[in-house]
Amino acid sequence: xxxxxxxxxxxxxxxxxxxxxxxxxxxxxxxxxxxxxxxxxxxxxxxxxxxxxxxxxxxxxxxxxxxxxxxxxxxxxxxxxxxxxxxxxxxxxxxxxxxxxxxxxxxxxxxxxxxxxxxxxxxxxxxxxxxxxxxxxxxxxxxxxxxxxxxxxxxxxxxxxxxxxxxxxxxxxxxxxxxxxxxxxxxxxxxxxxxxxxxxxxxxxxxxxxxxxxxxxxxxxxxxxxxxxxxxxxxxxxxxxxxxxxxxxxxxxxxxxxxxxxxxxxxxxxxxxxxxxxxxxxxxxxxxxxxxxxxxxxxxxxxxxxxxxxxxxxxxxxxxxxxxxxxxxxxxxxxxxxxxxxxxxxxxxxxxxxxxxxxxxxxxxxxxxxxxxxxxxxxxxxxxxxxxxxxxxxxxxxxxxxxxxxxxxxxxxxxxxxxxxxxxxxxxxxxxxxxxxxxxxxxxxxxxxxxxxxxxxxxxxxxxxxxxxxxxxxxxxxxxxxxxxxxx
Amino acid sequence: xxxxxxxxxxxxxxxxxxxxxxxxxxxxxxxxxxxxxxxxxxxxxxxxxxxxxxxxxxxxxxxxxxxxxxxxxxxxxxxxxxxxxxxxxxxxxxxxxxxxxxxxxxxxxxxxxxxxxxxxxxxxxxxxxxxxxxxxxxxxxxxxxxxxxxxxxxxxxxxxxxxxxxxxxxxxxxxxxxxxxxxxxxxxxxxxxxxxxxxxxxxxxxxxxxxxxxxxxxxxxxxxxxxxxxxxxxxxxxxxxxxxxxxxxxxxxxxxxxxxxxxxxxxxxxxxxxxxxxxxxxxxxxxxxxxxxxxxxxxxxxxxxxxxxxxxxxxxxxxxxxxxxxxxxxxxxxxxxxxxxxxxxxxxxxxxxxxxxxxxxxxxxxxxxxxxxxxxxxxxxxxxxxxxxxxxxxxxxxxxxxxxxxxxxxxxxxxxxxxxxxxxxxxxxxxxxxxxxxxxxxxxxxxxxxxxxxxxxxxxxxxxxxxxxxxxxxxxxxxxx
Numbered sequence: 001x002x003x004x005x006x007x008x009x010x011x012x013x014x015x016x017x018x019x020x021x022x023x024x025x026x027x028x029x030x031x032x033x034x035x036x037x038x039x040x041x042x043x044x045x046x047x048x049x050x051x052x053x054x055x056x057x058x059x060x061x062x063x064x065x066x067x068x069x070x071x072x073x074x075x076x077x078x079x080x081x082x083x084x085x086x087x088x089x090x091x092x093x094x095x096x097x098x099x100x101x102x103x104x105x106x107x108x109x110x111x112x113x114x115x116x117x118x119x120x121x122x123x124x125x126x127x128x129x130x131x132x133x134x135x136x137x138x139x140x141x142x143x144x145x146x147x148x149x150x151x152x153x154x155x156x157x158x159x160x161x162x163x164x165x166x167x168x169x170x171x172x173x174x175x176x177x178x179x180x181x182x183x184x185x186x187x188x189x190x191x192x193x194x195x196x197x198x199x200x201x202x203x204x205x206x207x208x209x210x211x212x213x214x215x216x217x218x219x220x221x222x223x224x225x226x227x228x229x230x231x232x233x234x235x236x237x238x239x240x241x242x243x244x245x246x247x248x249x250x251x252x253x254x255x256x257x258x259x260x261x262x263x264x265x266x267x268x269x270x271x272x273x274x275x276x277x278x279x280x281x282x283x284x285x286x287x288x289x290x291x292x293x294x295x296x297x298x299x300x301x302x303x304x305x306x307x308x309x310x311x312x313x314x315x316x317x318x319x320x321x322x323x324x325x326x327x328x329x330x331x332x333x334x335x336x337x338x339x340x341x342x343x344x345x346x347x348x349x350x351x352x353x354x355x356x357x358x359x360x361x362x363x364x365x366x367x368x369x370x371x372x373x374x375x376x377x378x379x380x381x382x383x384x385x386x387x388x389x390x391x392x393x394x395x396x397x398x399x400x401x402x403x404x405x406x407x408x409x410x411x412x413x414x415x416x417x418x419x420x421x422x423x424x425x426x427x428x429x430x431x432x433x434x435x436x437x438x439x440x441x442x443x444x445x446x447x448x449x450x451x452x453x454x455x456x457x458x459x460x461x462x463x464x465x466x467x468x469x470x471x472x473x474x475x476x477x478x479x480x481x482x483x484x485x486x487x488x
Numbered sequence: 489x490x491x492x493x494x495x496x497x498x499x500x501x502x503x504x505x506x507x508x509x510x511x512x513x514x515x516x517x518x519x520x521x522x523x524x525x526x527x528x529x530x531x532x533x534x535x536x537x538x539x540x541x542x543x544x545x546x547x548x549x550x551x552x553x554x555x556x557x558x559x560x561x562x563x564x565x566x567x568x569x570x571x572x573x574x575x576x577x578x579x580x581x582x583x584x585x586x587x588x589x590x591x592x593x594x595x596x597x598x599x600x601x602x603x604x605x606x607x608x609x610x611x612x613x614x615x616x617x618x619x620x621x622x623x624x625x626x627x628x629x630x631x632x633x634x635x636x637x638x639x640x641x642x643x644x645x646x647x648x649x650x651x652x653x654x655x656x657x658x659x660x661x662x663x664x665x666x667x668x669x670x671x672x673x674x675x676x677x678x679x680x681x682x683x684x685x686x687x688x689x690x691x692x693x694x695x696x697x698x699x700x701x702x703x704x705x706x707x708x709x710x711x712x713x714x715x716x717x718x719x720x721x722x723x724x725x726x727x728x729x730x731x732x733x734x735x736x737x738x739x740x741x742x743x744x745x746x747x748x749x750x751x752x753x754x755x756x757x758x759x760x761x762x763x764x765x766x767x768x769x770x771x772x773x774x775x776x777x778x779x780x781x782x783x784x785x786x787x788x789x790x791x792x793x794x795x796x797x798x799x800x801x802x803x804x805x806x807x808x809x810x811x812x813x814x815x816x817x818x819x820x821x822x823x824x825x826x827x828x829x830x831x832x833x834x835x836x837x838x839x840x841x842x843x844x845x846x847x848x849x850x851x852x853x854x855x856x857x858x859x860x861x862x863x864x865x866x867x868x869x870x871x872x873x874x875x876x877x878x879x880x881x882x883x884x885x886x887x888x889x890x891x892x893x894x895x896x897x898x899x900x901x902x903x904x905x906x907x908x909x910x911x912x913x914x915x916x917x918x919x920x921x922x923x924x925x926x927x928x929x930x931x932x933x934x935x936x937x938x939x940x941x942x943x944x945x946x947x948x949x950x951x952x953x954x955x956x957x958x959x960x961x962x963x964x965x966x967x968x969x
Contacts, residue, residue: 087535100534107528109535208534213766242539242768318766321566324577325532329632340630344570367568367761376763 003149003450006169006485009033012078012226015172016119019077022066026059026077030121033079036170037123043488044146046165048084049092050124055079058121065119072119075233080115081165081174084125085132086217087206088112095208096140097130099326099333099351109206110241111175111217111234118233123171126161130353131323132182132210134158135425138416139355146412147190148488149451153409156186156425159220163190166220169485173230174220179210180311181404181429183218184441188404188454191443191484193227193471194220196429198461199436200245202231203238209322211315212243214433222484224442224472228252231464250464260473261293263466266397268458269298270305271428278403278453281445285455286401288477289470299397303389306382307431312423313366313379314434319356320363326351358419387435394460399470402428404441404454428456438464442474443483452482490729492690494721495698496650500663501683502642502673503611504547510610510640511538511580518679522633530638532575537767542777544640545587547672548608549773549781551642552588554666554788555603559773559781562587562607564765569758573613573632581609583762587771593646593666594790595658596818602647611639636680642672648687648698653717657710660684662789665822670784677709684713688720690728699724700734704748706741716741720748792821799830800839816847823854831862837869845869849886856890864889868896880952881905908953916954917962920945932967939963 009015009032018024037050062072082088085095087105094100108116115122129139137145137160147155148168155164159176163186166174176183178196187194195218202217209215219230235249267286272279290296328334328347335346352360366375393400405425415422432439438461441454455474459467475483506516512529528536552559565583586607592600613634617627644663650656664682667673674681689701704720707713719741724734739748773781787795796817820826825846832842842865850857868889872882877900888899900906908916920942921928931938939960946959 085535093534095534103534105528105533105535107533107536205537206535209767211766240539241537243766317763321568321578321761321763324568324570325534325575327570327572327577329572330531330575331533340572341570364761367763369759369761372761372763 003486003488005481006487008169008222008485009079009172011223012075012172012221012229015078016074016076019062019119020066020071024077026062026066026072026119026121027056029077030055030059030079030123033123033171036168040148040168040170040488043151044148044164044168045143046081046126046145046161046168046170047124048094048096048127048142048161051091051122054091055121055123058116062119062121074118074229075115075173076119078120078173079123079171080120081124081126081162081171082112082122083128083159083162083174083176085128085177085208085210086112086125086175087208088122088125091125093125093208094142095131096128096142097351097353097356098141099347100331101141101333103332105206107206110203110238112206114234115175120173120233126159126165126174126176128161128176129158130356131208131319132158132177132179133319133355133359135181135185135422136410136412136415137161137186138412139353141353144412146488147409148484148486149191150409151488153411153451154189156189156405156409158182158186160186162220163187163192163194166190166192166222167484167486168488172221173226175217175230175234176220177207177210177215177217178429178433179214179315180433181426183220184404184429184439184454184456185425187220187441188443188452188456189409191452191454191482191486192220192222193224193440193442193475194218195227195231195440195468196432196438197231197235197464198245198438200243201235201250201438201462201464203241203244205238205240209318211318212322213318214311214315224440224468224475225253225256227440228256228468250462252465252468255465255469256472258469259292260289260470263289263294263399263470264397265289265294265296265470266299266393266400267296268304268400268402269300270302271402273406276403276406277445277447278405278407281453282401282403282455285444285474285477289473292473292477294470294473297397299393299400301389301393303385304431307386307434308423308427310379310382310386311426311430311434312362313375314383316359316363317366317376317379318363320360320367323352323356323360355419383434386431390431390435390437390460398459398466399463400458402456402458404428404456408447408449408451408453432458435461437461438467440467440471442471442478444474444478446479446482452484491693492721492725492728493693493695494650494652494717495648495689495691495701496653496656496717497648497687497701498646498650498656498659499685499687500644500646500660502551502644502667503681504544504640504642505671505673506541506543506547506640508541508543509638510541510544510608511638514638516639517635518681520635522631522635525635526637530575531634538580538765540768540771541640544608545771546777546780547640548587548606548642549777550670550784551606551644551667551672552591553781553785554670554672555588555591555593555606555644557588557591557603557606559588559778561585561770561772563770564608564768565762566765568761571612572630573615573634573637575613575634575637579610579612580765580768582607587773593659593662594788595655595662596790596793597658599655601649601655601659604645604647606642606644609641609643611636611641613637648689653714653721656686656717657714660710660713665789669786669789669824672784683707686713686717686720688717688724689734690721690724699728700736702734702736702748703738704741705738705751708743712741712743715746716748719746723748789821792826793817796821796826796829796843799833800843816843819847819851823851823857825850825854825857828857828860828862828865832866832869835863835866837866838873841869841873842866845882845886849883850890853890859893860890864896871896871900875955875958877905878947878950878952878955880947905953908950908955913954913958913962916946916949917959917966920949921966931963
């Protein structure tokens with residue numbers, strides 16, 4: 001354990017306020033961020049691409065607005081990192097896959113446009129498990145990202161690059177996507193806050209799809225308040241996404257400090273295994289909330305355990321279809337062949353990594369004639385049971401608490417040869433994904449070896465405001481040393 | 489020898505005449521430069537998402553209404569298979585919950601064909617194989633044009649109610665009339681706006697079970713459809729008669745050698761792995777959508793033909809295409825000129841004359857004809873009926889009315905048309921008799937065929953001003969005398 005506290009860039013509100021007031025230039029803020037990247041990127045490999053020139057141009061544009069007396073927005077001059085599955089016009093967007101290496105999207109994801117409109121300055125594209133499939137970033141075609149708390153351990157995944165960049169103090173805000181835990185799990189393993197919003201709160205337009213019915217974009221930040229601001233900026237209806245909810249962005253900051261007095265908090269007992277440090281942290285977190293005035297009780301929701309197997313049918317099924325388009329015909333890698341079928345097969349054979357191929361095969365199988373009812377059909381029924389189980393629990397509770405992950409950050413190579421072991425990382429995060437509910441991971445404790453432990457706050461659909469209130473209370477009760485930023 | 493019955497079901501793909509594509513804002517246009525009407529969505533670029541075109545939903549519901557279907561809550565599925573002209577390598581289509589179900593279509597002969605469903609889906613791009621005579625396996629390379637990718641389609645699936653190639657043709661013909669009349673499609677088979685696949689089987693007459701069917705593709709015209717079905721029926725009967733079995737398969741109609749060929753390809757073994765499209769939400773036919781759909785749905789061609797036949801002949805059952813006398817009814821309804829005829833008759837015009845002028849002279853320029861004022865049309869026809877104008881003159885005035893509009897009376901005056909007075913007509917008839925004595929003798933001897941010749945001579949001498957009926961009467965009177 002070698003991590004030590006890192007210099008902080010300051011809160012988002014603080015950065016934006018000073019840039020808006022002309023006290024600090026966006027260019028100067030960017031320089032601090034890029035210096036930190038130069039210092040640590042060689043050790044951590046958070047980025048697939050650092051876009052220095054584009055970032056400098058964006059920062060200059062913010063500074064020009066300030067000089068002309070205009071407001072660049074609530075994230076004025078805030079350096080942000082984007083998971084490399086968010087489309088950025090003219091900047092390579094690869095999903096950490098050979099099959100998309102060098103692909104230049106002709107358009108920006110809605111989230112990327114909204115960040116720019118809010119004055120944020122994107123500094124680069126972060127590493128991920130190929131096509132967001134994985135829990136360690138080891139499935140990246142371009143090499144893994146390391147955890148700034150311990151360079152011998154994984155940062156989690158799939159949004160490992162974004163989580164590590166925030167945890168190392170390279171950027172105060174980063175964005176990832178969460179399909180079954182890909183924001184919350186790396187946030188927990190890196191000692192930062194990660195939020196998966198309600199399905200439909202954030203537009204998926206320009207997010208390269210893994211599993212369309214589950215994918216959501218969300219923020220990583222050091223503090224709950226910064227994550228809340230990050231989410232407020234990117235949320236809200238988008239006509240380009242049919243599954244985007246037709247309602248304005250939630251207001252989170254306004255009620256963040258309202259406390260938890262009178263709130264009913266349920267500890268999901270099914271996820272507390274005996275003697276687990278992550279389970280202990282949840283119990284401690286619940287006690288802290290009780291002290292702050294919440295009514296805390298344990299609850300058994302056994303049907304949530306159906307989530308994991310259901311997820312590993314539904315997500316691969318959707319992925320098998322979403323990833324068909326990488327066929328060598330229009331963009332990305334092409335490996336030629338004597339006919340179209342051979343070209344398709346060779347391109348996909350060389351372009352996809354082992355885990356992506358495994359999931360495409362699982363998903364294809366689950367949707368096949370004769371197996372559909374037994375697999376995909378059953379999984380959808382299990383998904384319905386998870387949703388019903390949550391409905392019942394939320395009649396008695398305003399929020400639920402679980403560990404974010406079954407364990408702290410694990411060493412490289414310790415799970416790559418056992419897919420099932422790796423899939424178990426998502427056990428606690430998957431049920432909310434299947435239900436489309438919001439969930440947040442908050443750093444709450446350190447393990448005996450000095451690794452961060454996250455606690456997960458779950459809320460019903462559109463319960464972001466109450467969820468973030470609870471997260472803020474947990475943050476207030478947690479030891480400062482349990483969260484980043486840290487220097488490796 | 490066993491007698492066989494033909495059983496046909498048709499799948500008709502209709503491109504909707506929307507301004508933009510089904511899931512994006514790209515232009516829906518035929519014949520533009522390749523890959524000019526494309527965007528991230530219809531190219532299926534990573535990260536792009538479909539958003540349904542409400543107008544396409546309205547038009548799909550309109551087809552359903554015109555085909556007497558029930559509109560219902562529907563969802564989209566993904567149909568997964570690899571093909572270069574499909575940008576996402578899946579097609580967004582409706583599967584087991586389509587937007588329209590359970591309708592029927594009435595043909596001009598009064599028969600009804602059931603419509604099982606009419607569902608929405610997106611079109612694919614077009615692949616051109618270069619080299620090797622355009623065949624995929626011998627081509628040196630292929631070019632793909634994605635302008636058509638994402639164009640809205642409605643697939644109309646008939647029940648296996650069709651019993652002959654001719655009936656199949658009549659069904660498609662009638663369907664096309666309806667699609668054009670309701671403004672849903674331009675109905676151009678040659679441009680691929682309307683594409684037909686035929687499921688063909690045969691069975692012994694009297695059998696209630698269906699035979700094994702073959703799906704015949706590449707039917708690019710009504711003629712191909714009719715010929716391909718006839719060919720396929722003969723082929724299947726020959727197989728059965730020789731003790732063989734018909735294999736269920738997809739067959740390709742080859743116009744060149746006038747036969748169908750088996751398309752034993754990998755495509756047939758495809759498992760499409762349909763599952764609900766997670767990027768789209770269910771479609772609910774709410775009141776607003778249904779109202780918009782109902783807008784273009786007036787009386788259907790069958791009903792309009794009955795009304796017109798009734799008006800002209802007092803017999804609404806005459807409307808068969810094979811009957812020469814009622815071809816005019818079909819033409820007039822197809823061109824949407826029946827309102828003109830009905831209006832003119834209401835204003836006092838002779839129904840048969842109104843129908844004839846509409847089906848011939850007006851039909852030559854249907855766009856202009858639709859703008860004709862029925863009252864003006866009626867006024868002109870009345871001048872012709874009364875003998876004030878000859879048929880030739882009447883047609884001239886009608887052409888003038890269609891190109892420039894105006895009042896028929898004033899046009900007649902301006903062109904200097906007036907009825908020839910009886911004396912002038914009489915002397916012209918006498919002149920013709922004097923210079924064609926031989927023909928006149930034959931006519932007087934009872935040869936009616938020569939009457940047309942004599943009439944023609946008078947018409948020529950009068951430069952079309954003479955009224956044909958009066959001339960015929962004048963000849964008849966002189967023969968009697």
